[in-house]
Amino acid sequence: MASVSIPLSLPHLNLRRVNRFSGMASASANRATGPSAGVKITEGVGNLPRVVLTSPHGSEAEIYLYGGCLTSWKLPGGKDLLFVRPDAVFDKKKPISGGLPHCFPQFGPGAIQQHGFARNMDWSVVNSENVEGDPVVTFELKDEPYSRAMWDFGFQALYKVMLNSKSVSTELKITNTDSKPFSFTTALHTYFSAAVTGASVKGLKGCKTLNKDPDPKNPLEGQEERDVVTFPGFIDCIYLDAPAELHLDNGLGDVITIKNSNWTDTVLWNPHLQIEACYKDFVCVENAKIGRVHLEPSESWVATQQLSLS
Ligand SMILES: O=P(O)(O)OC[C@H]1O[C@H](O)[C@H](O)[C@@H](O)[C@@H]1O
Numbered sequence: 369m370a371s372v373s374i375p376l377s378l379p380h381l382n383l384r385r386v387n388r389f390s391g392m393a394s395a396s397a398n399r400a401t402g403p404s405a406g407v408k409i410t411e412g413v414g415n416l417p418r419v420v421l422t423s424p425h426g427s428e429a430e431i432y433l434y435g436g437c438l439t440s441w442k443l444p445g446g447k448d449l450l451f452v453r454p455d456a457v458f459d460k461k462k463p464i465s466g467g468l469p470h471c472f473p474q475f476g477p478g479a480i481q482q483h484g485f486a487r488n489m490d491w492s493v494v495n496s497e498n499v500e501g502d503p504v505v506t507f508e509l510k511d512e513p514y515s516r517a518m519w520d521f522g523f524q525a526l527y528k529v530m531l532n533s534k535s536v537s538t539e540l541k542i543t544n545t546d547s548k549p550f551s552f553t554t555a556l557h558t559y560f561s562a563a564v565t566g567a568s569v570k571g572l573k574g575c576k577t578l579n580k581d582p583d584p585k586n587p588l589e590g591q592e593e594r595d596v597v598t599f600p601g602f603i604d605c606i607y608l609d610a611p612a613e614l615h616l617d618n619g620l621g622d623v624i625t626i627k628n629s630n631w632t633d634t635v636l637w638n639p640h641l642q643i644e645a646c647y648k649d650f651v652c653v654e655n656a657k658i659g660r661v662h663l664e665p666s667e668s669w670v671a672t673q674q675l676s677l678s
Pocket residue numbers: 476482483557580584604605635636637652654
């Protein structure tokens with residue numbers, strides 16, 4: 369096994385959960401029984417705990433426990449295909465603005481806070497593996513008084529992140545651990561690095577649309593007629609029953625294939641002049657579940673996403 373670094377005294381880090389790394393018996397565990405090869409826990413920006421994944425081919429990903437947020441996916445050579453906004457803060461006062469924030473148990477505005485609470489709670493690491501040389505880490509979020517105060521249900525979210533040489537994949541599994549049913553909406557609010565004037569998405573032609581511009585509370589119904597959707601200005605649009613595969617040309621020389629299972633909808637967002645400082649540098653192509661998912665006690669819902677370079 370390749371050597372791994374296991375800092376055991378990170379502030380904020382939930383050691384009880386970290387100790388559940390496969391084979392890791394205690395906080396003073398021997399290095400050989402710690403996280404799997406290619407998985408490292410470090411302090412990130414603002415001293416927040418962050419898991420760094422490294423593939424043997426040299427690609428790298430990092431995930432903050434705060435928000436379970438995948439903030440970086442770097443190709444061998446260091447090019448980051450994800451984007452973190454320059455106004456992002458890493459002090460837990462608000463969700464990390466960038467990467468792949470979770471929207472759960474609500475996408476957008478509604479009964480509880482915008483995009484729910486999963487993006488501003490601490491997730492924990494419950495497992496790490498090395499699958500055919502590639503690192504895989506599973507994070508968990510469960511209900512606690514903070515979430516119960518706005519959404520009074522018992523739940524477990526398991527989020528597996530897998531890094532390969534040319535892709536990063538995620539699997540989200542939501543389980544109802546309560547004795548009563550619940551329903552939710554959700555999304556992975558992915559920020560891609562882009563040159564907005566050159567960026568485009570293929571695969572959405574024919575989808576029904578809910579355009580949140582101009583009024584997010586009363587989206588306009590329509591249908592996408594274009595083969596290639598571009599970002600000429602402000603865009604905030606939901607595509608219902610989107611295909612399982614889309615292609616994003618980021619305008620920076622990369623075409624990213626976005627595959628999914630069970631994320632039935634897609635959202636395109638670029639804030640244009642609402643975020644003047646950086647709107648030219650990213651586009652959001654979000655895998656979403658806009659129709660409510662209903663779970664009876666003990667039932668689960670699973671959705672996967674794979675971002676890969678063509
Ligand atoms: O600013 P946030 O709460 O992170 O939300 C950013 C954006 O997320 C989604 O893309 C929604 O469709 C937008 O309406 C919203 O403005």
